[in-house]
Amino acid sequence: xxxxxxxxxxxxxxxxxxxxxxxxxxxxxxxxxxxxxxxxxxxxxxxxxxxxxxxxxxxxxxxxxxxxxxxxxxxxxxxxxxxxxxxxxxxxxxxxxxxxxxxxxxxxxxxxxxxxxxxxxxxxxxxxxxxxxxxxxxxxxxxxxxxxxxxxxxxxxxxxxxxxxxxxxxxxxxxxxxxxxxxxxxxxxxxxxxxxxxxxxxxxxxxxxxxxxxxxxxxxxxxxxxxxxxxxxxxxxxxxxxxxxxxxxxxxxxxxxxxxxxxxxxxxxxxxxxxxxxxxxxxxxxxxxxxxxxxxxxxxxxxxxxxxxxxxxxxxxxxxxxxxxxxxxxxxxxxxxxxxxxxxxxxxxxxxxxxxxxxxxxxxxxxxxxxxxxxxxxxxxxxxxxxxxxxxxxxxxxxxxxxxxxxxxxxxxxxx
Numbered sequence: 001x002x003x004x005x006x007x008x009x010x011x012x013x014x015x016x017x018x019x020x021x022x023x024x025x026x027x028x029x030x031x032x033x034x035x036x037x038x039x040x041x042x043x044x045x046x047x048x049x050x051x052x053x054x055x056x057x058x059x060x061x062x063x064x065x066x067x068x069x070x071x072x073x074x075x076x077x078x079x080x081x082x083x084x085x086x087x088x089x090x091x092x093x094x095x096x097x098x099x100x101x102x103x104x105x106x107x108x109x110x111x112x113x114x115x116x117x118x119x120x121x122x123x124x125x126x127x128x129x130x131x132x133x134x135x136x137x138x139x140x141x142x143x144x145x146x147x148x149x150x151x152x153x154x155x156x157x158x159x160x161x162x163x164x165x166x167x168x169x170x171x172x173x174x175x176x177x178x179x180x181x182x183x184x185x186x187x188x189x190x191x192x193x194x195x196x197x198x199x200x201x202x203x204x205x206x207x208x209x210x211x212x213x214x215x216x217x218x219x220x221x222x223x224x225x226x227x228x229x230x231x232x233x234x235x236x237x238x239x240x241x242x243x244x245x246x247x248x249x250x251x252x253x254x255x256x257x258x259x260x261x262x263x264x265x266x267x268x269x270x271x272x273x274x275x276x277x278x279x280x281x282x283x284x285x286x287x288x289x290x291x292x293x294x295x296x297x298x299x300x301x302x303x304x305x306x307x308x309x310x311x312x313x314x315x316x317x318x319x320x321x322x323x324x325x326x327x328x329x330x331x332x333x334x335x336x337x338x339x340x341x342x343x344x345x346x347x348x349x350x351x352x353x354x355x356x357x358x359x360x361x362x363x364x365x366x367x368x369x370x371x372x373x374x375x376x377x378x379x380x381x382x383x384x385x386x387x388x389x390x391x392x393x394x395x396x397x398x399x400x401x402x403x404x405x406x407x408x409x410x411x412x413x414x415x416x
Contacts, residue, residue, distance in 0.1 A: 022122030022147060024083050024094030026392050027355060027385060030307050030348055031297055032199065032232065032265060033121035033147045033176065037101060041077050041402030045363025045378035046318030047340025051223040051274035051286050053211055056372050056406050058105040058114060061272075062225045063166030064207035066112030067156035069105045071372055076102040077402040084395045088387050096124070100400070112166075115153040122147040123176050139190075141181040148174035148199060148232075156207075164209045172232060172267075173200045176300065181243060181250070192252065194239040195260075197300050203230035203267070214277065221286065222275040229269040229293065234300055236260050263301070268294040268312070268347070278319065285319035294347030310354070312347030316340060318361065336365030336374075342382070351389035358382055363400075376402040 028034040050061035059065035077100040103116025127142040154168030183190030205227040241255035276286020292312035318340025324333035344357040359382020366375045378400040
C-alpha cells in the first residue's frame, strides 16, 4: 500500500509546500519567518515532547529514533489554524490550512533511515495602520509571504539495546517576498517598496536516545539533540514604484530596480534534553527543555530598528495513555490518548518586549483495523505575543491531522 502512494504523494505535495501561506502572524515579519515545524502530530499533542521510543511512528525531532522503527513508515501531517489577533484598539480573525510534513522511515536491523520534506519557516501577514504627521494622515500597508522549506535525509544506529545515535542533514531553500505601500491623505497615488529574497543553506543535526528497564514493568527513556547553526545565503532584490489606487485595486507605475546587497543570516543552533518514565504501550509521562542560540539571529535587512533577538528556551511536559493496547473487544481501549503543556520564550524581542508562546495540547491516535497504521488528531490552544507596547496578541487554535501508514518491506520469500 505504501509503495503505491509514495511517488505520487511526494510529487504532488512538494509543489503544495512551496506555494502555501503557512502563517498569519505579524511576528513572521522578523528574521526568516515564524518557525513552522514543531513536531509530528503525535509529538505536538504531548506539548512538543519527543523523548519516547516508538516502533510505528517516525520521530522527526530526533534522528536517533530512526533505529527504533520496526516497519517501513510513511507519515504525512497537515493542520488547520484559526487565530484571533488583538491590539488595544481592534481585533481581526485569520485562518490557514497547511501541509506540515511528509516523510518515510525505513528500518534495517540495527540501522534506520529516514527522508522527507517539510515547510520549515513561514512568512504571512497583512497589516494596515495610519498615523498623523504634520496634520497629514499617513497610511501604510505591509504584506509578506513565502518562507523556507527543508528537504532532509538521516540515519541512525542502535549501539546496544539501550543506546542509539542518529545524524541528519538538511537542505533549506525558499523565497520570501515583502512589500510596503505608503500614501498620504486622500491621494490616489502612493509609493511601494517590494523586497524579495531567495534563500538556501545546509544544516546538520545529531541525536541520542536511551531506554532502560526500571523494575519489572517501568521503562525509563531519555533523549538529547543538537542542531548546528545554519548560515543562510540570501540573494536580495528591491523594487521601488509608484502605485495608483482605484476601485479595481492597485496599479503599479514606473517600477525601478534598486541595487541591494546580498546577505547572510545565521539560523540559530538548538539543543534539547528530555526524559520520561512509564509502562511501554500503556502510559508514559515526561518533560523536555530546548534551548535556542537565537541571539546570533538577524533580519534579512539592517533597516529594522524595533526588533532584536535573544537566546530562546522552550519547556514541554506531556505524555500518553492506552487503556488496553491488545484489546480484541473494545476499539476505544486501543486508542492512544495524549496531552501536554508548553511554554516558550521565542527569542524575538519587539519594542523591548520578549515574545512568548504558551498553551496546552490534546490528541488521540486512532488505529486502523487489522494494521499497524493509524490516524492521529491533535488540538493545540495557546497565546503568543502581548498587547503591551502597541504589539499584537495572538490567541490561536490549531487542529492537526496526521496519517501514519506502516508496512513490511524486504521480506525474504520462502516460496517463489
